[in-house]
Amino acid sequence: MVILFLLAILLQEPVSSTLYGSRFLAGKVGGSVTHQCFYPITPANKHDRKYWCRVTGNRGCSTIISTTGYTSKHHVGRVSLEDIPQNGTFLVTMTGLKEDDAGIYCCGIGSTNGDLYVRLNLTVRADAAVLGTTRLIQGQLHGSVTIPCPPGDTQGSGEGFWCRLGRTSCTLIADTNGFIGKSYQGRVFITPKESSGAFKILINDLKKEDSGMYQCGTGRVRGWDSPRVVALQVTTASTLPKRPNHLSSRVGGSVSLKCHSDPGRSYQKRYLCRWKAGSCELLVDTEGFVHESYRGRIQPPNSAQEPGTYTVVLSHLREEDEGWYWCGTQNGHTEHTSPVRLHIQKVSSPVFGPRQVYGLLGGSAIVKCFYPPTSVNRHDRKYWCRQSATGCRTIVSTSGYVAPGYQDRISILDHPDAESFQINITQLTAADTGTYQCGVGINGRGLSHKVNLEVSEAQVATIFQA
Structure with missing residues (x-):
């Protein structure tokens, strides 16, 4: 018997948005077809009823087989259903195909045939082609x-x-x-x-x-x-936290890229590559390679104190260094990668810094902002304010002001020689999540940069902003 294994078209229906599989299936008369249906790997889905039904004229769907042990009397001996919950998929095989088996079918999950499902069209003909597997x-x-x-x-x-x-x-x-x-x-x-x-x-x-x-x-x-x-x-039940994938620095400055890998695995190689237009040019790796144009301004991957992490430092940054970079680890034929977008600011540009900062409840956050190197800016007021619909309320400034509720847990430190200032926030709460501005001069009139602060219970990485 010829087994046709075709999974081709994702059916996009509101009721089946979390279930997917093929939209078309074809088999030979007297032959067999196997259909594979995919579902999210969740505890509920793993143990819920899986079914295979045929759409009838009254818009109902008559069950042919299900994981409850039911099999239609017209299909006994020529249909089977195998659930593989660890892979989030189940297989339905129909044998001894007849011309009147052609029609519309559904594979689905739930106590009834109207819960989550994917609908497909089965064609049975004498000249069906043998297709590859999925x-x-x-x-x-x-x-x-x-x-x-x-x-x-x-x-x-x-x-x-x-x-x-x-x-x-x-x-x-x-x-x-x-x-x-x-x-x-x-x-x-x-x-x-x-x-x-x-x-x-x-x-x-x-x-x-x-x-x-x-x-x-x-x-x-x-x-x-x-x-x-x-x-x-x-x-979706992932153990991997969402990490910041944007870094900011300035022309002539440096940046530290903290890369993450599975601490439980050993890797043959760690590397950093430059992503452009669908390709990724290798810049440095643990085997000693250093790209010619980065020699003298890139440090090879070094293992960090935190398990499963390594750091690559880029220095003497240029405007053309702006773009996407990939951290990568290789083990045999398998590679694990993560992207980082680097933003480069010209020396003469306005205030700039990180666009997104993450912190943990009860923990701390550091925001470092840079300003144009002028005499006026070096001596002007620096501030950190919280943005709202009516303006930007000062939280702390170098004039000595600290807003009520922030005493003893926020500070601002100006570094005129480095054309930068730093805000330190401790004892973070969920209420601290919001949009802020770091700026020079008067709120809303001088130079400023918008920063989003997100405080959560999930573990996230701390990235140093050079």
């Missing part, structure tokens, strides 16, 4: 994945591509010609093709909405009939 790739929220794209039916030396499958086509996300979709800037990289024609797709800063069906290949984006289909599943 590969399941799992990643954690905020983490990264490495997706191998093996050699196959390529069209000459065409470019490699990665696209997301839709109802009738595949929307291009990235290719080796430098195209990158808007929502994937800085977080997708297609590696150069090997001699065999194989390549890899690296994706980081994973989001919940990245879960779905994809296709990789070379040459023309073929759509849902491609044999190289990938199901990407992002686990």
Whole structure:
């Protein structure tokens, strides 16, 4: 018997927004088909009822088989359902296909057939083609994945591509010609093709909405009939915290990039690369490589005191250093990466500093802001104020003012020789979360820079702003 394994189109219906699988399935008369349905790996989903039903004329869906042990009397002996909760997927196989098996089916989760489901169309014909299998790739929220794209039916030396499958086509996300979709800037990289024609797709800063069906290949984006289909599943029950991925510094300054990896794993190599237009040029690694244009101004990755972290320092910064960088670790054929965007400010620019600062409840936060190196700015008032609909209320300033409720837990220190000042906040509370400004002069009239402060219970990384 021929088993057709086609998972191609992500069905986007409100009721099934957290469940996905193929929209089309095809099989031969007398043959078999296997359908795979993907669901988020949560305790409830792992133990809930899974089902396979056929849509009837009255818009209902008649159960064929479910994990409660039920099997329709018309399908006994030729249908099976296997749940694999650790992978967040279940398989439905129908054998001995007949022409009247063609129709609309649903795979779903829930006590009734109207809860979470994905609808698909099954076609049964004598000339159905044998199609390739779907590969399941799992990643954690905020983490990264490495997706191998093996050699196959390529069209000459065409470019490699990665696209997301839709109802009738595949929307291009990235290719080796430098195209990158808007929502994937800085977080997708297609590696150069090997001699065999194989390549890899690296994706980081994973989001919940990245879960779905994809296709990789070379040459023309073929759509849902491609044999190289990938199901990407992002686990939302992640142990990885959302880390700040933006750093600011100035021309001639320096910045310290704190990179994170799994402390329980050993890695053959740690590195930093510069991401541009879908490629990532290696700058430095633990094997001794240093890019020629960065010699003398980049320090190789050094292990930090905190397990699972390493630090790369960039100094003597230039305007052209602004852009995306990737921290990376490699273990065999698998790579784990995370993105950081570096903002470079000209010396003559207004006040600048971090745009986002994170802190823990009961902990502390440090905000360092820079100002243009003029005599007036060195001697002018520096302040930290909280923004609201009516203005920006001063919290602390170098004139000696401290707002009520902040005594003994906030300070401001000016460093005129370094054209910078620093705000230190301790005993953080949830109420401290908000939008602030660090500035020079008079609130709302002088130079200022907006900073978002987020206080949470989740563990986050502290990044030094040079």
